[in-house]
Amino acid sequence: MAFTDEQLERYSRHIILKEVGVKGQKKLMAGKVLIIGAGGLGAPAAMYLAAAGVGTIGIADADVVDLSNLQRQVIHTTDDLGKPKVQSAAETMKAINPDVNVVTYEDFIAANNIADIIKDYDFVLDGTDNFPAKFLINDACVQAGIPFCHAGIIRFRGQLMTWVPGEGPCYRCVFKEPPPKDAVPTCKQAGVIGAMAGVIGCLQAMEAVKFLTGAGELLTGKLLTYDALTNTIRTVNIPEDPDCAVCSDHPTITELIDYEQAACDGLSKDDVAEAAAE
Amino acid sequence: MTITVAGNKKEYEEGLTVAELIKVEDVENPLYVTVTINDDFIKSDTFETTVLQEGDAVEFLYFMGGGC
Ligand SMILES: [Zn+2]
Numbered sequence: 001m002a003f004t005d006e007q008l009e010r011y012s013r014h015i016i017l018k019e020v021g022v023k024g025q026k027k028l029m030a031g032k033v034l035i036i037g038a039g040g041l042g043a044p045a046a047m048y049l050a051a052a053g054v055g056t057i058g059i060a061d062a063d064v065v066d067l068s069n070l071q072r073q074v075i076h077t078t079d080d081l082g083k084p085k086v087q088s089a090a091e092t093m094k095a096i097n098p099d100v101n102v103v104t105y106e107d108f109i110a111a112n113n114i115a116d117i118i119k120d121y122d123f124v125l126d127g128t129d130n131f132p133a134k135f136l137i138n139d140a141c142v143q144a145g146i147p148f149c150h151a152g153i154i155r156f157r158g159q160l161m162t163w164v165p166g167e168g169p170c171y172r173c174v175f176k177e178p179p180p181k182d183a184v185p186t187c188k189q190a191g192v193i194g195a196m197a198g199v200i201g202c203l204q205a206m207e208a209v210k211f212l213t214g215a216g217e218l219l220t221g222k223l224l225t226y227d228a229l230t231n232t233i234r235t236v237n238i239p240e241d242p243d244c245a246v247c248s249d250h251p252t253i254t255e256l257i258d259y260e261q262a263a264c265d266g267l268s269k270d271d272v273a274e275a276a277a278e
Numbered sequence: 279m280t281i282t283v284a285g286n287k288k289e290y291e292e293g294l295t296v297a298e299l300i301k302v303e304d305v306e307n308p309l310y311v312t313v314t315i316n317d318d319f320i321k322s323d324t325f326e327t328t329v330l331q332e333g334d335a336v337e338f339l340y341f342m343g344g345g346c
Contacts, residue, residue, distance in 0.1 A: 039346035069346075129346030152342025159342050174319075179310045179341055187344030197345075223339060234285055236337050237317045 001026065007099070011053055019215035025053065029099075031212040034058035034118055036109055036137060037127030038085040040187075040197030041151055041204060043075035045125050048205040050093035050100045054212070057093060058121060060105035061085040072194030109133060111256035114140040123211050124148035125204045129186060131178035132259035138163070138171035139256055142246045149207040149219070151200050154187050156228040158200035161219050161238065162207050163247075168221030173241035178259050199226060279332040290330065297325040305338055312339040 003011075003022070014020045014028070031054045035042045038061035049057055065073075065080045065088050073085075080088040086104035093102050105117055109128075114136060118124055124146055126137045134150060141148040141163065150171045151160035163170045182189075203224065210216050223236045245253040281290050283303060290299070296315075300308045313320045314337045320328055330336070 037345055041345045073346075127345050129344055131341070131343045134343065152344055154342050154344040157342065159340075174312055174339055175341060176312075179307075184307050184310055184341045184343060187346065190344075192344050236339065237314075238339070239314065239317055239319060241319060 001029075007053070010097075014052065020213055024213035024215065027212050027214070028209065029053050029055045031123070031208075032056040032058070032121045033123050033125065033208050033212075034060065034121040035125045035127055036060045036133070037129065038063075038073075038075065038089040039069065039127060039129060040072040040153065040192065040194070041201040042125065042127030043073045043089070044198045044201035045127060045205040045208070046089055046093055047075055047096060048202060049208060050096045050102075052205075052209060053097060053099060054208070056101045056103060056121075058103040058105065058117070059086050059089050059093075060107060060109055060117060061089075062106060062108040072192065072197040074194075074198065109136060111136065111258045114256065115144060118144060118146050121146060123208050125208060126150045127201065127204070129188070131184075134171065135178050135259060136256060139246050139253060142170050142172075143254075143256070147211060149204045151204050153192050153196045153200050154185065154190050156193055156196060157226065158196050159223055159225040160200055160203055160207070161223045162211070164211075164218060164220050167218075169238050169240040170244060170247040172246045172253075173244045174223070174238050176245075181260060193228065196226075196228060199228075279330070281330055281333070282335040284337060294330045295326060296320055296328045296330065296336075299330060299336065300325065300338075303338070306340065310341050313337070314339070 011025045014025050015022055033049055033054050035046050038059050063085050065076045065083050065085055075092045076088045084106050086106050090102040090104050093100055118140055124141055126134055128134055145165045147164040149162045210218055223238050226233050242248055279290055279292055280287055296313055305311050315334050
């Protein structure tokens, strides 16, 4: 597959990188990445991966664009209010780069559909906003042997890690099982700086780029944490749990689980009005 | 004794347990924190009995569920 003149120009800043080059760009263009959640994390990740020329980008989300999304979900605009998020996201990606094949899944992922959705992809990004989904993505990817990048954000903090078969711990090695509903606040309840979604979503896109091109080191066996208030970025070693319920050689979880959907319905409009009045 | 907590070296009293350190450091959501010492997981049912040693490196890993 030879590049067209237009592609050579579009991807010239990649191609001159010794870690990418023509070979790496071709790997990106042959790559298939699934982004679960077209929200704060998924928005920048989808835009940068589309711009990078990733061949196929899948995007899964069942929501429509809401006014409260626009403070951070930069893939959607005011004109997109009320539109399915996957449609709005696909339109933006296609506008950035018409070469990209975008596949939309206007659905919430669940135990009965996730295996089917992830199976065609090389790499999965977790851009979801709740623990049941995060555990489901971990378990489904580990069981199917599909590499993925987990991330979470709240307030002024964010973190991410990458799992690749045989190369370090999975999310469940570190975090065992979802906390009880409302025990740990969601970003809807606690708030989040829009730019935090940008920082961590871009780091997830970077993991996908490194995975597809083979450049550098992935965040396997490591949790990268970012605290914006103290300007602290740390990479913490995380060990494998030899008794992990999913990724160990004697797993106790062999079927996918739909945990109770912990509330991403946190604050009512009245709560926000009350906070605004203080 | 000197312990490194989340990358920062600090002085603590001898005999400090993981459960006590969680209190001293005012760890957020203490019931749902994952702890490593020297890159090994410490099971939460041993926080009360695990005594920290000079030179230990402790990390607190937090649930972060946001993304939307
Ligand atoms: Zn595991």
